[in-house]
Structure formats: C-alpha cells, structure tokens
Amino acid sequence: MLYRTLKRLIQRGQTAGMAEKLDIFFAADKLTQEEYVELTAMLEG
Numbered sequence: 001m002l003y004r005t006l007k008r009l010i011q012r013g014q015t016a017g018m019a020e021k022l023d024i025f026f027a028a029d030k031l032t033q034e035e036y037v038e039l040t041a042m043l044e045g
Contacts, residue, residue, distance in 0.1 A: 003035045010042045018043055 002025065010018060019040070026036040 002030055003039070006031075006039055007042070010039060015043055 006018070006022070006025075009015070022031070022036060022039055022043075025031045026033075031039070
C-alpha cells in the first residue's frame with residue numbers, strides 16, 4: 001500500500017522531500033530493498 005502510494009506521488013511529480021522519506025521508510029522496514037531501489041531510480045530518472 002505504501003509502495004503504491006509513493007510510486008503514484010513520484011509519477012505525478014510530487015517529489016519534494018521524497019528522497020528523505022524513502023530513506024526513512026526503508027530504514028523502518030516499511031519498504032523492501034527492491035521497492036526502495038525502484039523508487040529511488042524513479043526519482044533520479
């Protein structure tokens with residue numbers, strides 16, 4: 001659920017502070033490593 005929401009926000013261009021949020025969610029085990037890698041790649045691309 002969180003992954004899909006974050007992905008949708010990135011796709012819509014709502015990326016302000018997103019890198020920090022992804023780091024926090026990953027550190028708190030709310031995202032898997034695959035999800036984290038995919039979302040951070042979306043931010044960079």
